[in-house]
Amino acid sequence: xxxxxxxxxPGASNMPELPEVETVRRTLxxxxxxxxxxxxxxxYERIIRGSTVTDxxxxxxxxxxxxxxxYGKYLIFIFGELTILSHLRMEGxxxxxxxxxxxxxxxxxxxxxxxxxxxxxxxxRKFGTMDLILTKDIFTNSPIxxxxxxxxxxxLTGTHLRSLLKNRKTAIKxxxxxxxxxxxxxxxxxxxxLFLSKLDPERQANTLTLKQYKDVVTNAKKVLTKAVELGxxxxxxxxxxxxxxxxxQNELLVHMKEKEPCIICLxxxxxxxxxxxxxYYCTNCQK
DNA sequence: GTGACCACCTGGCCGC
DNA sequence: TGCGGCCAGGTGGTCA
Numbered sequence: 001x002x003x004x005x006x007x008x009x010p011g012a013s014n015m016p017e018l019p020e021v022e023t024v025r026r027t028l029x030x031x032x033x034x035x036x037x038x039x040x041x042x043x044y045e046r047i048i049r050g051s052t053v054t055d056x057x058x059x060x061x062x063x064x065x066x067x068x069x070x071y072g073k074y075l076i077f078i079f080g081e082l083t084i085l086s087h088l089r090m091e092g093x094x095x096x097x098x099x100x101x102x103x104x105x106x107x108x109x110x111x112x113x114x115x116x117x118x119x120x121x122x123x124x125r126k127f128g129t130m131d132l133i134l135t136k137d138i139f140t141n142s143p144i145x146x147x148x149x150x151x152x153x154x155x156l157t158g159t160h161l162r163s164l165l166k167n168r169k170t171a172i173k174x175x176x177x178x179x180x181x182x183x184x185x186x187x188x189x190x191x192x193x194l195f196l197s198k199l200d201p202e203r204q205a206n207t208l209t210l211k212q213y214k215d216v217v218t219n220a221k222k223v224l225t226k227a228v229e230l231g232x233x234x235x236x237x238x239x240x241x242x243x244x245x246x247x248x249q250n251e252l253l254v255h256m257k258e259k260e261p262c263i264i265c266l267x268x269x270x271x272x273x274x275x276x277x278x279x280y281y282c283t284n285c286q287k
Numbered sequence: 288g289t290g291a292c293c294a295c296c297t298g299g300c301c302g303c
Numbered sequence: 304t305g306c307g308g309c310c311a312g313g314t315g316g317t318c319a
Contacts, residue, residue, distance in 0.1 A: 015312065015313080089313055125295085167288075167289080169290080179313085179314080276311095
């Protein structure tokens with residue numbers, strides 16, 4: 001039995017992207033790998049996909065967590081032949097608590113381990129999902145097969161990105177948010193990548209030069225690598241002295257910087273909407 | 288194949 | 304103070 005309540009926050013951001021999910025993975029890996037599920041409570045059934053809730057519970061009971069991986073924004077909990085693909089969407093987060101801790105309002109799934117601890121999935125907006133699949137199907141028959149390469153993958157090059165976007169007339173910002181193009185980028189980091197690449201977020205995706213596609217890939221790697229090192233971004237934190245908080249918010253150059261001076265030209269950062277997404281950029285530096 | 292729009296969901300914010 | 308309406312966001316589905 002644990003003596004303290006651990007609160008796991010995905011980089012403490014309210015919008016987990018690849019770095020925040022990686023922070024959660026690393027933290028959970030040290031705390032729950034090797035534990036065996038005794039029971040599961042599902043309080044909000046729509047989170048479960050790929051199986052009935054009854055199957056989800058019955059198949060996982062007695063299973064031991066062997067490892068936790070990640071692809072893009074998906075957490076991959078591997079229990080031998082079974083795997084849970086967990087997507088945190090907007091506000092999903094995991095807590096590890098003692099058995100006797102009362103259930104909080106937004107805790108929708110509780111995994112009870114045989115050692116008396118619990119893993120609790122908390123999601124204010126109920127957008128998150130958990131797919132129960134066969135481990136052998138992870139890369140052949142699961143939501144992950146639709147994902148594009150992560151920026152860290154050597155196969156993701158400027159040439160590859162150009163081939164994917166050559167017919168896409170949508171805004172480059174929208175294209176980069178498409179996880180089938182590049183896996184792991186979300187609204188925050190796309191703004192940063194486009195700023196470093198000096199690209200107008202509304203620029204048509206198929207109009208970039210090869211050098212600009214290469215710059216996007218290079219800067220995506222740079223931004224995500226730095227963000228992973230710093231544990232992600234905390235834009236809205238939660239009260240917890242034990243929380244795992246990110247520090248990348250101190251490195252943000254444009255996101256959430258509306259009206260603040262651009263670090264290059266000192267002109268105020270502008271906020272617009274690109275296909276409904278709040279978007280921050282410098283109208284002077286990004287063309 | 289592509290783009291636009293909508294639904295999902297709830298807390299926070301704003302105006303009345 | 305309380306109420307209603309709007310906004311934020313990632314993804315999947317539908318339709319043109």
